Amino acid sequence: MLDNFINHLPEKVRSTDDFDYGTKFRKKSNALKRRYVEVNQLYKKYIALDLDEPGSAYWWEEKNLPPPTIVIVNPRNARCHYLYELKTPVYYTEEARRAPQKFYESIDSALTTVLKADLGYVGLFVKNPLHESWRVIKHNAIYDLEDFNEYIDLQYYKNKQKYEASLEGRNTTLFHNLRHWAYKEVKQHGSYITFQSAVDDQALSINKMFLAYSNGVLAAKEALSVAKSVGKWTWKHRYTIGNGTKNRGVLANQIDETMDLHARQSLGAKYSHTVRTEKVDDKIKLAIHKCKERGLVVNPGNLEKCGLADSTYRKYKEATHNWIRILA
Structure with missing residues (x-):
């Protein structure tokens, strides 16, 4: 269980021993020596909950919920973090679909409500389960999001939230x-x-x-x-928002009607290149994260297995290796 937690973290991790002194990006090996670490936000491998009440380590059992994969307890006040590990992470990159994100968020919200977890907790930093400050309870349990339907009535909590919001x-x-x-x-x-x-x-x-x-x-x-x-x-829709006339997107404020055709085409080509580069970067980053999630060495062969076409790798080799240095 703890190996999975380590592997899901990027190579540079924000961490701290005390939030009053701020947080800092550190190499994973150094970050894991700190009391708090930031869980990966580009792909959500865990549902993280903060239970502020003392003696809450076994509340999941009292509420007839499945056991958290990892429970991290503060021995001084018996407050804890629950981490439910997911078999398939939910991606939050630009090209990721919104439907799985909403499903993840619905499960997260329902668990928060049932367990009376901290409503102000955003799931960013968790108690580091490898740090000696905490006591750790582990359960050999990893979940699909659909598994939680057996324990909680999502529709009930959705209706409840809509009703409260409407008030x-x-x-x-x-x-x-x-x-x-x-x-x-x-x-x-x-x-x-x-x-x-x-x-x-x-x-x-x-x-x-x-x-x-x-x-x-x-x-x-x-x-x-x-x-x-x-x-x-x-x-x-960032290139069309606010355009009441002919849609030129991001170029609307740059194109002068007196420009000749060649100048307009040149400006359009530069813009197209920028958009294309952003999309390629997202594909590269997503493939790198998939490699890491599967425990694969980040190399051209494994990147191809994780969705980055060999032709794309060869064409954007330099960019790919830059992202590998940053993320892996």
Whole structure:
């Protein structure tokens, strides 16, 4: 179980011993000496929950839920983190489908509700199960998302969330405030990852406004679910948003009607190259992550097994090796 946890981490991991002193990217071997580590956010291998109540290590049993793969307990106050390991990680890259993400988020939200876990926890940093500060309970259990349907009624929790949201309009308020902000913000970013990170931060910031509502703030993970939907849609349509006239996308503010045909074609070619490069980068990164997930050495042969065509590797060899150095 712990080997799987180690293998899912990238080679550079944000970690800390004390959040008051900030976090820092470190090599995996060094990061694993710290008390807290950041779980991989590009592909979700774990559902992470924070149980703030003392003596909660076995609440899963009391609630008739399946055992967490790893329970990490603070011996000083008996509070803990639950980690449910997934057989197939849920990808959060630009080209990843939204449907599996929503399924993952629904399971996460339902488990949070049933276990009365911390609503403000976003699943970013977890107690490092290899650190001597914590006590660790392991169960030989890895799950498909569908497995949780046997233990929780997802439809009940979805209806409950919709009902509670309708009482105060928090979801609607968050969605509309966030999308209008995102339409302008997207122009400031050159990659989906940095843009989505900014949208996530803004969603959490807007969510704080609901402290004055009778039902309080939305669960942080619920706010982030709205952020993912807004971020993904806005990024996909970033070249057409706000264009009331002829659609020239990102070039709308750059094309001068007095330009000759050759100049317009040249500008369009540069833009097409940028978009194509971004898409290729995403394919390379996804293949690298799949290699790591399967425990394969990251080399051309294994990258091809994980979805990166050999022709793409040969054409973008330098870019591929740059990403390997960064991610693997």
